[in-house]
Amino acid sequence: MMTLSDGDPIWFELVASDPAAAATFYASVYGWTTHTSPVAEHGGYIVASAPDGDGVAGLMAPPPGAPPAGGWSLYLLAHDIATTLARAGDLGGRVVFGPMDIPHVGRFAVVLDPQGIPFSIMQPFAQDAARPFKQMPGAHGHAVWIELATPDPDGALAFYGGLFGWTKAGAMAMGDMGEYAFIGTGDGRPGAIMSSTLTRAPQHWNSYFLVPDIHAAIAAAEAGGGKLIQGPDPIPGGDFSANIIDDQGHQVGIVGPGGNAAA
Template identity: 75%
Template sequence: MTLTDGHPIWFELSTPDHVAAATFYRQLFSWTTRTSPVVEHGGYVIASAPDGDGIAGLMTPPPGAPPGGGWSIYFLSLDLAATLVKAGDLGGSVAFGPMDIPHVGRFAVLLDPQGVPFSVMQPSTEDPARPFKQADDAHGHAVWIELATPDPDAAFAFYGGLFGWTREGAMPMGEMGEYAFLGAGEARPGAVMSSTLTRAPQQWNSYFLVVDIDAAVATAEAGGGKLIQGPDPIPGGDYSANIVDPYGHQLGIVGPRKGGDAA
């Protein structure tokens, strides 16, 4: 499958202790982890799903880096220079970069018009691995992305202009507004919702597939994490939940409830 601009091609965690984080996420997703052999990567840890696909990078920010950290998404750009120009024309801005990552590609961190950060990358070569894979057996892969923003209409205009995404229907959530679905050609990679009405953090969030949602929540809590939402039923029979890891970084999980409808 040929990937187009806007496809999620990497996930990354910046955290105070990436070694401890690697242990937490290995237990949660059955990931395997290894340190990048490239010296210039500075001890960057690469996490792979049970099927062997590379999924995410874990890193401790260097001295002097801004505090906070957390999970971020890298979206594909086939022409990074053109993407940065287009983002600026649409009201976005460059927060960091562009910068080369040896043997990987060239990337930049952008802010959309509402100030939500995201990353774009032009890879050096096409990687056959697919960190984002919407399949029933893609355990450990990201399967859904979600944007909470104070202005969903403006977000659709920005990302639609940048990546060609479209609005493909919505699910009403009462006083919390609409859960509006993203279209990327025939794909439905995620959704957009109001951070103001839902009181969700203003950010991009990613959901990873687990074998058993309740077992995953229990594993996260045993490892020092915390459940902050769910598990809630979603269309198709699965359940979704949001957790924070031991350092307070949010991440979504999705999967079936093996023990029935009650936890």
């Protein structure tokens, strides 16, 4: 089993006002199956699995006292969460929740980066064989790309680079929208950083999940009450990317081949 590095994406989580409805929606779009965690302390947390059986995401209602808006969040790995959180503070980040334990899972905290964009850091209690983030052909239902839209791409790269060792591994020019800077971590390329100001994208971390046919996935999203807000656009390698708003108003990405439909 391949060892993961600090900063690798290890979990994806949706806070939604109706998690059961979200489970139905994403089952149709991503091909997920879902079940409620059998651990009583998890409070009805819904676990979503990809077609290959790997757990990839969690769905939950807003916890008591939390803002009702919800949305998708990204968990990044830390082998030593205390040290990583201290470093995040030194680099201009701020811990806004935790650290606290999730029974039988791990210890996590929510951090705001220097631009005020949230992400979560997790130190698992044990290494899991499942890979929610899997950049492999045919890894349908898995996340395959993460993307940060931020008002200060250079500042964000300095922060995450100092925190996780990420480097800028090339970039794609987007004209008036600036550049799409690829994140490098060892041999991996988990995602990219771009300007939220120039692209007018919401300031947030976005995650993209792989599907067998992007047009079928978009059609399923629209049939389930979602809305296409970007794409499908061709990307290097022959696939397409798109962004949708789900039936409860939360943005998330899709990647996949074009199938037989016209782009």
